[in-house]
Amino acid sequence: MQLPAHGHEVRPWSPGRRQGSKADRTLDRIDVAIPPRIADVEYVAPADIAAVLESAAIAVARLEAGFGEHLAPLGDFLLRSESVASSKIESVNAGWHAFGRALAGGKATDDAKSQLAAVHALTAMVDAAGRREITVDDLLEAHRLLMAPDFYTAHDSGRIRTVQNWIGGSDYTPIGALYVPPPPELVPGLLDDLIQFANRSDLPIVAQAAIAHAQFESIHPFTDGNGRIGRALISAILRRRQLTRRITVPLASVMLADTNKYFAQLNSYRTGAVDTFVDYLARAAKHASNASEDSARALAELPERWTLRARPRANSADEALISQLLDAPILNADSAQAITGTSDASTYRALGRLTDSGVLEVISASKRHQIWAATDVLAELDALSRAIGRRVLDIP
Template sequence: MTWPTHRYETQAWNPQQRQGSKADRMLASIEVSIPPPIGDLDYSSSGSIAQSQEAAVIAVARLEAGFGDHLAPLADFLLRSESVASSKIERVDADWRAFGRASVGGKASTDALSQLAAVKALIAMVDATGRGPMTLATLLDAHRLLMAPDFYAARDSGHLRDVQNWIGGSDYTPINALFVPPPPEQVPALMDDLMVFVNRTDVPIIAQAAIAHAQFESIHPFTDGNGRIGRALISAVLRRRGLTRRITVPLASVMLADTSRYFDRLTEYRAGRADEFVEYLASAAVHASEAAEESARALSELPARWKQLAAPRVNSADEAIIFRLLDTPILNADMAQQITGTTDASTYRALGRLTDAGVLELISTSKRNQIWAATDVLAELDALSNAIARRTTSHL
């Protein structure tokens, strides 16, 4: 269908400091991209675009409806997977051991803490939209959580930007930038308009999520963190519309598998080709949901495998820990003792036996805060991302 294109304006460039190359210092004007208001625009599709959206809704609904007793741990697993993949798109990358240490307060790298912050931001957004309308305050709160680990970025977090930003090009000016979003004085009105669009119920769900994300990225309302908050917005729209109630579709893994294609589709949206981005997200939802079903089956088989490896006694501390590992795949001694309800010594012996059996791995040897992980669960994070990548590339 016809969708309005971005318009472009030439504006004076008046930097407060003269830094960079001679070309940076000589820059006098820039061309900014102005997204159209979309709050009241109608969107409809037909043919293959409509069919792709229907297939996506069916795939997500099937994932949401399945797996019974394992739905709660699957929901947590998928949420973690989505946040980690979204972070990797921004080159924020930590292995699962580092991420595991960060998740229970252990010593961790900056990237691991940033990944954990992305999890918290995503939780905040989907929980808030599950209770009521999406608001700008919801986005600002999530952005504050996301930026918390970075001392310098945290000072500007939770606020719409008041400076011009850009993507690519020079570190000092927008010269040769790939994309220059609207000037800061236009951001509040554009975000208010976006909130109108996000809270509508008369737009097809997948299209609404896709367009909301593309519009958000085009506004680029924050100085940093736009990609991760924008991708979390997709999950928030799906939760707001009731397509998901517990699970998070790991869409960022599709985007991570081919970032060039993802960014190209965003560029096409700005040229008025919204259908292409809607179809892209619909296809991503199908691939991600089908791969997530495979991970769900793999996870559901783990408790039986762990019992076979450890051969725990009935009603023992070992059995109690195994029973809870899908829900709590990363734990310290205090968490384990809460699960077992036994003494410190009994809990430590159980943790030791499960480690010797290969059910757990000690991922932090700190005397003050030892941390164990069910390695099979965390390794499945990589397996899911790889499975989605294979599905994505095979359908290009």
């Protein structure tokens, strides 16, 4: 199926500051893209892509039913994996140890704070979509949460842009840009149209999520953070349509494994080749779900492995901590004591024994405010990302 290709209009341009090259300083016109309206689009997939969509939906449903229902910590695990991978696409990469410190409230780098903010934004989006229809306000709130740690962008957080933006090219003007989104006065109407499309219930679920994501990225409604919010919209639609109830499909890991292919697929959508992007995202959902099943099995085996490694006494603080490590793989002294229900001294001794046995690792530099991590869980996060990356080779 083809959508109309994005239109283009020439608009006047007035450089805000006399900076950049001579071409930047003398630019007086720009070519902006005008995405088509999609609220009432009837999408019918060709037979081959319909088969891929069906297999993707089955893979997601199998992950949800097979592990989402019976392995409660998998939901948080996959949500964090998706948020971190989505951040890495934007070159925000703190590393799992730094991210763990941010998660536990420790001293954190700017990248770690940004990755944690992406978790909060994605959580807000999928939680809201699980309760009711998606709204523009949901996008604005997620954007506010995402941009909150950045002092320089806080002014624009949670607000639709009122300026022209562009992707690539010059820092000062859209000269040489890879893509110039629609002018700001068109953005509110385009977003309302997109939200109508996102709340329909008569479309193949994965296709709907794919088209909504590509349309969002074409609108580019914020001055920054569009990629992460647009990818969160995919998960929100899967949740609203109840294909997922507890888990988040780690689609961003597929995109991260080959960003050139991901951006090329978005560009193909702008030419009207909607089937191409739908096929790409459906295959991504299938591969990410299958890889996540392997990670779920690995996670389910960890408590027994920890017990064999640490050999805790029955009803001890050590045993209590091990039983909760999948739910809370990052701990500080307060959260650990809340789990053990024992004294400070008893909790610290348990943490020390689990550290000595290799179940936990201290990941903070501060002696006064220590943070512990179940490193096997962090290692599995990396293993999932690598496994998904290997499967990307199968996506045309």
